[in-house]
Amino acid sequence: MPTKGSITREKILNEATQIFNRQGIAATTINDLLAATGTTKGNLYFHFKGKEELALEVLTRAHSKFRQFLNDSLQGETPGAELENFFSQVLVKNHERNFVGGCLFGNTALEASDTSPRFAQLARDLFTEWTQRLSLTIDAAQAADQVRRDLPADQLAELVVMTIEGGIMQARLQKAAGPLTRILASLRTLLELKVL
Numbered sequence: 001m002p003t004k005g006s007i008t009r010e011k012i013l014n015e016a017t018q019i020f021n022r023q024g025i026a027a028t029t030i031n032d033l034l035a036a037t038g039t040t041k042g043n044l045y046f047h048f049k050g051k052e053e054l055a056l057e058v059l060t061r062a063h064s065k066f067r068q069f070l071n072d073s074l075q076g077e078t079p080g081a082e083l084e085n086f087f088s089q090v091l092v093k094n095h096e097r098n099f100v101g102g103c104l105f106g107n108t109a110l111e112a113s114d115t116s117p118r119f120a121q122l123a124r125d126l127f128t129e130w131t132q133r134l135s136l137t138i139d140a141a142q143a144a145d146q147v148r149r150d151l152p153a154d155q156l157a158e159l160v161v162m163t164i165e166g167g168i169m170q171a172r173l174q175k176a177a178g179p180l181t182r183i184l185a186s187l188r189t190l191l192e193l194k195v196l
Contacts, residue, residue: 009047021101033043059122080146087184102172148192
């Protein structure tokens with residue numbers, strides 16, 4: 001059974017994830033975190049040494065959750081079906097959040113690339129893992145003649161990641177599914193994706 005302390009810590013992490021995603025880590029103050037979590041400064045500092053430690057924990061947990069999302073969404077009877085399911089789940093996931101916040105790691109990459117090497121490294125690690133995981137699926141889809149073969153799988157995977165990140169950003173900006181829906185349709189066409 002969870003303790004009161006573990007419940008408080010979990011609430012702080014969950015609320016911090018939301019506010020960091022909406023406002024950015026640098027722009028979020030301790031007072032913002034206190035207001036969002038409804039906790040006291042003493043309680044916050046009991047669980048975390050400061051905002052940086054909290055942010056590192058948020059990013060580490062988010063990476064783990066994204067890894068699980070990749071594993072869950074890259075499922076299907078064929079590699080082409082895995083890619084199709086992944087594209088569909090990207091749209092569902094962003095729709096569930098009403099296109100608020102965008103991608104925590106995309107936001108962090110933009111915000112921290114020149115100012116916070118530790119945060120930037122966490123974002124870089126996630127994008128590397130995401131690209132490598134997609135590259136394996138695209139390579140298998142190429143072998144099954146379900147994706148174009150004239151470009152290397154790793155290059156196509158990088159294109160997919162970058163394009164999806166741009167689509168998420170535009171969907172967040174417009175608070176609408178349209179931009180993300182359109183870029184996913186374009187990726188299907190560009191990849192010459194066949195779901196058999």
